[in-house]
Amino acid sequence: MRPNGQPPQQQQLPTPLTAVRPRRRPDLTLPLPQRDPSLAVPLPLPPPSSSSSSSSSSSSSSSSAAAAAAPSSFSSSQTQPPLPSHTPHLSDLERVRRIGSGNGGIVWMVHHRRTGRQYALKVIYGNHEDAVRRQICREIEILRTADNPFVVRCHGMYDQAGEIQVLLEYMDGGSLEGRRIAAEPLLADVARQVLQGLAYLHRQKIVHRDIKPSNLLINGAHQVKIADFGVSRILAQTMDPCNSSVGTIAYMSPERINTDLNQGIYDGYAGDIWSFGLSILEFYLGRFPFGENVGRQGDWASLMCAICYSPPPVAPPTASPEFQHFISCCLQKEPSKRLTAAQLLQHPFITRAPITLPSHPPPPLFS
Numbered sequence: 014m015r016p017n018g019q020p021p022q023q024q025q026l027p028t029p030l031t032a033v034r035p036r037r038r039p040d041l042t043l044p045l046p047q048r049d050p051s052l053a054v055p056l057p058l059p060p061p062s063s064s065s066s067s068s069s070s071s072s073s074s075s076s077s078a079a080a081a082a083a084p085s086s087f088s089s090s091q092t093q094p095p096l097p098s099h100t101p102h103l104s105d106l107e108r109v110r111r112i113g114s115g116n117g118g119i120v121w122m123v124h125h126r127r128t129g130r131q132y133a134l135k136v137i138y139g140n141h142e143d144a145v146r147r148q149i150c151r152e153i154e155i156l157r158t159a160d161n162p163f164v165v166r167c168h169g170m171y172d173q174a175g176e177i178q179v180l181l182e183y184m185d186g187g188s189l190e191g192r193r194i195a196a197e198p199l200l201a202d203v204a205r206q207v208l209q210g211l212a213y214l215h216r217q218k219i220v221h222r223d224i225k226p227s228n229l230l231i232n233g234a235h236q237v238k239i240a241d242f243g244v245s246r247i248l249a250q251t252m253d254p255c256n257s258s259v260g261t262i263a264y265m266s267p268e269r270i271n272t273d274l275n276q277g278i279y280d281g282y283a284g285d286i287w288s289f290g291l292s293i294l295e296f297y298l299g300r301f302p303f304g305e306n307v308g309r310q311g312d313w314a315s316l317m318c319a320i321c322y323s324p325p326p327v328a329p330p331t332a333s334p335e336f337q338h339f340i341s342c343c344l345q346k347e348p349s350k351r352l353t354a355a356q357l358l359q360h361p362f363i364t365r366a367p368i369t370l371p372s373h374p375p376p377p378l379f380s
């Protein structure tokens with residue numbers, strides 16, 4: 014203390030050479046990239062969690078059911094043990110057999126040792142950068158909130174040892190890929206269930222972007238659910254589009270393949286309807302509507318030209334007028350002319366068809 018009672022002044026330290034210099038142009042800013050709101054999930058993203066390396070053990074939210082690929086043949090659905098109150102730990106899951114695979118990953122049937130419940134575990138391929146990995150984890154967490162009996166639900170996910178794995182409900186009927194459903198009442202029942210799932214997703218502002226027969230799953234009670242919603246959109250930012258299978262490209266809408274169409278505007282909801290209509294027509298015909306050999310063996314040019322420049326496929330004259338009109342409402346070249354999922358649920362082809370109740374023994378679905 015100085016004699017006059019003033020506190021000693023602090024010695025000024027020299028500014029280090031590494032100090033940050035003031036910006037010469039403080040008005041300059043870097044704009045953030047804007048995501049297309051029609052293709053994104055406009056829900057608040059949860060904050061990053063430091064425990065993402067094993068999100069299964071830290072997650073306490075309950076879930077009802079999720080679905081994944083299973084064997085192509087099926088019998089009556091068996092009642093599974095009740096769901097655990099939290100996401101099972103990865104170490105408690107025993108891999109039984111592989112039930113599906115593709116460019117995006119591989120699916121295993123797994124057995125929960127403690128409860129005896131069966132699940133499907135999808136292992137996502139690829140070594141993703143940290144930022145992309147965090148985005149995938151966040152968006153899968155959002156997809157877990159989907160709650161609809163016609164939509165696949167995630168039970169949880171695991172990010173361990175550089176590998177992302179998603180826990181799904183096991184569906185014993187497998188996918189509808191390669192199936193023919195010739196009876197219109199049964200086909201209408203399948204279409205109704207898929208449309209209810211699509212209408213729910215679209216109300217939640219979620220675009221599937223990969224509707225096709227292999228992503229429509231069924232169980233022994235003939236309950237149909239949409240699988241892989243959102244997952245393909247999430248993976249699209251980390252995978253080369255050329256790695257996509259021909260089957261996936263085959264169900265894309267014309268304006269998605271050729272951006273010159275529709276003034277370069279892509280409506281994801283209308284794109285889902287095109288893919289849905291093409292899938293339903295394929296079930297009826299028992300073959301791909303543009304031709305069984307179109308796009309096979311790497312002939313991408315003929316496939317894309319057929320989708321973009323050929324007239325849209327139509328139901329054959331042997332089909333009922335209601336089904337012919339229903340397909341035409343889905344497969345319109347101009348996206349704005351396609352009906353929405355909610356509107357298609359009111360179409361006579363759907364409303365006049367009987368509803369298959371799970372409590373009754375379902376009739377044979379496939380011819």
